[in-house]
Amino acid sequence: NRQLSQWNSSRLWNIATGVDPDWDTAGGVVDASLESRFDWTVPISETISSSSSPYFAIFDDVLIGTSRLASFASTGTPDPYTVWAISLKPESRGTLLWMKDYPAPPENVTRYIKAVDPVNRAIIFLDKETFQWIGYSIDDGEKMWETTPPEDMSDFAYFDTTHGGTFTSTAYGRLYNSGFGGVLYCYDTKDGKLLWSYGDGGEGNSTSGGLQTPWGRYPIFIASIADDKVYLFSGEHSPNTPLYKGLRVRAVNATTGEELWTMLGSMGYPPRSYYPVADGFVVYHNLYDGLLYCVGKGPSATTVSAPDVAVPYGTPVIIKGTVTDIATGTTQDEQAARFPNGVPAVSDASMGEWMEYVYMQKPRPLDVTGVEVILTVYDPNGNSYEVGRATTDAYGMFKCVFDPLVPGEYTVIATFAGSESYWPSYANTALFVDAAPAATVEPTPIPAQMTDMYVLGLGGGAIVAIIAVGLLIILMLRKR
Numbered sequence: 001n002r003q004l005s006q007w008n009s010s011r012l013w014n015i016a017t018g019v020d021p022d023w024d025t026a027g028g029v030v031d032a033s034l035e036s037r038f039d040w041t042v043p044i045s046e047t048i049s050s051s052s053s054p055y056f057a058i059f060d061d062v063l064i065g066t067s068r069l070a071s072f073a074s075t076g077t078p079d080p081y082t083v084w085a086i087s088l089k090p091e092s093r094g095t096l097l098w099m100k101d102y103p104a105p106p107e108n109v110t111r112y113i114k115a116v117d118p119v120n121r122a123i124i125f126l127d128k129e130t131f132q133w134i135g136y137s138i139d140d141g142e143k144m145w146e147t148t149p150p151e152d153m154s155d156f157a158y159f160d161t162t163h164g165g166t167f168t169s170t171a172y173g174r175l176y177n178s179g180f181g182g183v184l185y186c187y188d189t190k191d192g193k194l195l196w197s198y199g200d201g202g203e204g205n206s207t208s209g210g211l212q213t214p215w216g217r218y219p220i221f222i223a224s225i226a227d228d229k230v231y232l233f234s235g236e237h238s239p240n241t242p243l244y245k246g247l248r249v250r251a252v253n254a255t256t257g258e259e260l261w262t263m264l265g266s267m268g269y270p271p272r273s274y275y276p277v278a279d280g281f282v283v284y285h286n287l288y289d290g291l292l293y294c295v296g297k298g299p300s301a302t303t304v305s306a307p308d309v310a311v312p313y314g315t316p317v318i319i320k321g322t323v324t325d326i327a328t329g330t331t332q333d334e335q336a337a338r339f340p341n342g343v344p345a346v347s348d349a350s351m352g353e354w355m356e357y358v359y360m361q362k363p364r365p366l367d368v369t370g371v372e373v374i375l376t377v378y379d380p381n382g383n384s385y386e387v388g389r390a391t392t393d394a395y396g397m398f399k400c401v402f403d404p405l406v407p408g409e410y411t412v413i414a415t416f417a418g419s420e421s422y423w424p425s426y427a428n429t430a431l432f433v434d435a436a437p438a439a440t441v442e443p444t445p446i447p448a449q450m451t452d453m454y455v456l457g458l459g460g461g462a463i464v465a466i467i468a469v470g471l472l473i474i475l476m477l478r479k480r
Contacts, residue, residue, distance in 0.1 A: 182217025344396030380408025
């Protein structure tokens with residue numbers, strides 16, 4: 001009937017209340033054809049072939065469609081093939097903006113439409129056998145650019161056309177492509193320039209699987225793109241048991257390609273493995289243990305203590321405390337039993353292996369590093385200043401020694417400023433520095449009078465004379 005309609009799932013509820021179901025809930029039947037289910041319906045041009053299909057829509061902007069192209073299991077490209085654009089703008093909705101026929105690429109190359117970028121307004125095709133991307137303008141269908149394949153691209157990338165978003169996605173004016181070749185490529189959709197690649201470098205940029213898989217590099221697929229991050233996973237169509245070792249979930253900076261974090265995690269069939277991302281959290285199903293993992297920035301808790309008794313002024317004081325991870329997962333029975341004193345908070349650099357130790361029964365990492373704590377005081381005069389910084393150890397404890405400047409009552413504040421992994425936290429305590437006791441003044445001796453000295457001298461001589469006489473008498477008695 002040459003019409004274009006926009007069906008809206010939210011219209012399955014009562015529009016007035018927004019909550020009451022507007023279908024047969026008892027029978028579970030929905031009449032989706034009711035006029036009330038649609039936002040709008042408009043006529044479209046009869047020149048658009050009925051065998052063509054819509055491919056991508058930009059809300060209230062444009063709808064892109066093509067004539068029938070090859071399926072992922074077939075080869076070759078119809079010659080010619082057709083691409084068209086219909087306006088979705090309210091003032092011109094249904095108007096055919098342009099329709100063009102394009103010659104098939106030579107040598108029976110298979111061309112697919114793979115993505116549309118609303119930022120740089122590019123329709124992006126892939127030539128399967130030559131690994132080349134071609135960009136056409138959304139606004140007029142003119143060719144914008146064509147890429148040159150990277151020299152070291154894996155032949156396994158030939159199979160990257162089997163499914164859509166897990167292999168190819170656009171965001172932030174860029175095209176992201178990954179797959180069985182084990183490398184994530186990022187192109188500028190304005191000119192087709194290769195901006196960076198991830199997985200084909202050294203430490204921190206490697207997906208090498210060694211002899212664990214036949215792929216060479218672990219295949220990586222796009223799970224989601226959000227918050228300037230590309231989330232990747234590894235898996236395959238029909239994973240065997242036991243699963244390959246070393247499969248990981250990865251987060252990569254969408255602008256620079258920098259590896260942000262990785263954790264062990266095996267996924268299944270790529271098209272069914274999209275990760276939900278919301279409110280700063282990403283959720284994935286780990287086939288290694290069958291558990292769901294929710295990863296994101298979590299809460300922390302800081303404690304601090306000082307001596308409970310008065311400290312003499314001039315004596316160094318030790319301040320100590322802890323910084324712990326208090327995410328919901330740490331309260332689970334297993335984690336609570338293993339970490340009765342709390343799970344220590346660790347640095348971003350240690351986070352991946354640490355989370356595997358805490359939640360996946362992996363060995364405790366030997367080189368774990370903690371987080372920095374800033375210690376400040378309010379002294380008895382009301383002045384506030386920093387007295388030291390400390391880094392927590394693998395048990396979450398920090399310690400710092402400082403010399404109080406003046407006697408009196410102090411408030412000590414320990415602050416963990418937060419990180420990419422934890423929200424900040426702080427704690428305070430009190431300290432009393434006792435003033436030094438006043439020095440005891442020795443009394444000044446009174447000088448003796450001269451007559452006292454004479455008497456003292458005479459008395460001393462008399463004692464000596466008495467002793468001498470006594471000795472003489474004893475000797476005389478012995479001679480008798």
